[in-house]
Amino acid sequence: MIKDFFKQNNYEFIEDAPLVNHNTYHIKSKAEFLVFPKNIEEVIAILKFLKENNIEYIFLGNGSNVILANNYYDKVFIKLDKLNHINIDNNIVTAEAGVSLIKLALDTALKNLSGLEFACAIPGLVGASVAMNAGAYNASISDVLISAKVLNDKLEIETFTNKDLEYEYRDSFLKKHKEYICLEATFKLENKDCEEILNLMSSRQERRLDTQPLSYPSAGSVFRNPPNLYAGELIEKCNLKQTNINGAEVSEKHANFIINKDGASGNDIIKLIELVKKEVKNKYGVDLILEQEIIK
Numbered sequence: 001m002i003k004d005f006f007k008q009n010n011y012e013f014i015e016d017a018p019l020v021n022h023n024t025y026h027i028k029s030k031a032e033f034l035v036f037p038k039n040i041e042e043v044i045a046i047l048k049f050l051k052e053n054n055i056e057y058i059f060l061g062n063g064s065n066v067i068l069a070n071n072y073y074d075k076v077f078i079k080l081d082k083l084n085h086i087n088i089d090n091n092i093v094t095a096e097a098g099v100s101l102i103k104l105a106l107d108t109a110l111k112n113l114s115g116l117e118f119a120c121a122i123p124g125l126v127g128a129s130v131a132m133n134a135g136a137y138n139a140s141i142s143d144v145l146i147s148a149k150v151l152n153d154k155l156e157i158e159t160f161t162n163k164d165l166e167y168e169y170r171d172s173f174l175k176k177h178k179e180y181i182c183l184e185a186t187f188k189l190e191n192k193d194c195e196e197i198l199n200l201m202s203s204r205q206e207r208r209l210d211t212q213p214l215s216y217p218s219a220g221s222v223f224r225n226p227p228n229l230y231a232g233e234l235i236e237k238c239n240l241k242q243t244n245i246n247g248a249e250v251s252e253k254h255a256n257f258i259i260n261k262d263g264a265s266g267n268d269i270i271k272l273i274e275l276v277k278k279e280v281k282n283k284y285g286v287d288l289i290l291e292q293e294i295i296k
């Protein structure tokens, strides 16, 4: 039924789709369907069909903050990669949900626009990053976002202001209300010399290369830093670096990273997370909070 609908409407889709290249842990899950709507009309039509037929679906950005727990999903994964247009009008920048945040940071820097330097090494797409309030170096999406075009739970397009998005640390209205989907975001940036911006970005990228295990698949920091503490330091002090469960390993380079060293499944990563949480709780009495999202 799903296949017929996709075919009849000429949608771009893959059946029994390998997700290994759609999540940065490179977990080898599969989805019954992976669909790539080409525009907002297609997004709405696909969602209407799925909702009317009670078919479960999941929006995936670049898969850089998720752990795919199942080997197989009887679900439709929707990717907005094809919504990838950027418009720059003086210092007002509009980007569709499928734009890479790193590309956006670079493109705006080249136009002498400052404000997205923090995003230069965050491998997410705009849509998910607006929902997650992605950030680094004490800056985040909420500092520069003016408004977002959102598809609401009734499949109507609404404009959410920054205030409407109820931003908090790595959290927002959209993150709490999964039926609301970010389609596009508008940012206000400041004029600044391009060279200055690019220098800052490259020094930050170099520092990440020195301190993070970027040559292995991961989804960035696993746990939030507890107040006044560093999750990585607590994990390191529990001697957990290089603890390995079936290929999922606590990184030697940075203990708050789990890397997929050798064909780990989502469940192997989750087991390792549980082990780390237990050890840190036993030794320090601290409940680590997961920064990544487990997709079931």
Ligand SMILES: Cc1cc2nc3c(=O)[nH]c(=O)nc-3n(C[C@H](O)[C@H](O)[C@H](O)COP(=O)(O)OP(=O)(O)OC[C@H]3O[C@@H](n4cnc5c(N)ncnc54)[C@H](O)[C@@H]3O)c2cc1C
Residues within 6 Å of the ligand: 024, 058, 059, 060, 061, 062, 063, 064, 065, 066, 080, 097, 121, 122, 123, 124, 125, 126, 127, 128, 129, 130, 131, 132, 133, 134, 135, 136, 174, 180, 181, 182, 183, 214, 218, 219, 220, 221, 293
């Ligand atoms: C090496 C590395 C470094 C990282 N560094 C940072 C960092 O410094 N700071 C930081 O904040 N994060 C960091 N991350 C994590 C991650 O890149 C960010 O959280 C990013 O914003 C996630 O975007 P994504 O497109 O990959 O989302 P995904 O992981 O694909 O999805 C995340 C969530 O968003 C939902 N979603 C997807 N699309 C939409 C949409 N259009 N509207 C609403 N919801 C949607 C998904 O259903 C899912 O629930 C890092 C990750 C890696 C691998």
